[in-house]
Amino acid sequence: MKNIEKTAANANLSTQCSFPSNNEEFVGFKEDIKQIIQKLTGGTKERDVISIVGMAGLGKTTLARKVYHNHNIADHFDARAFCTISQTYSIRKLLVEIFKQATGGKRDIKEDEDIAAVLKKTLFRKRYLIVLDDIWNYKA
Numbered sequence: 001m002k003n004i005e006k007t008a009a010n011a012n013l014s015t016q017c018s019f020p021s022n023n024e025e026f027v028g029f030k031e032d033i034k035q036i037i038q039k040l041t042g043g044t045k046e047r048d049v050i051s052i053v054g055m056a057g058l059g060k061t062t063l064a065r066k067v068y069h070n071h072n073i074a075d076h077f078d079a080r081a082f083c084t085i086s087q088t089y090s091i092r093k094l095l096v097e098i099f100k101q102a103t104g105g106k107r108d109i110k111e112d113e114d115i116a117a118v119l120k121k122t123l124f125r126k127r128y129l130i131v132l133d134d135i136w137n138y139k140a
Helices: 030-042 060-069 071-076 091-103 115-123
Strands: 002-005 050-053 079-086 128-135
Touching (some): 030 050, 060 128, 091 128
């Protein structure tokens, strides 16, 4: 697992998915954005995890959104999803939200359907990026 830590000195953190404008002024993260994009687009073909960790208010979510919305990232991945975990969450709701975003909501999920299996089948042999934001504990 790779960690990219931000410190208070040089930076600005239910399932929900909403994004502010990607054109907002963003100060102090250009090198971090460039580094993360390079790791995501030029790294291994195996699944990998890049963690952005640090104290609340440092800008971890903003950094992740900037990377997620970058045109090089959008072009590089076949499927993408950006979801917020928060303190209370439902694994099923999270997987359904990832599925909807990754597929563009092209298919409904039935209540009795094994969403994990459906998502795995959907993403099989695809290059995908899943951002899980605001994770409060490692079990999530």
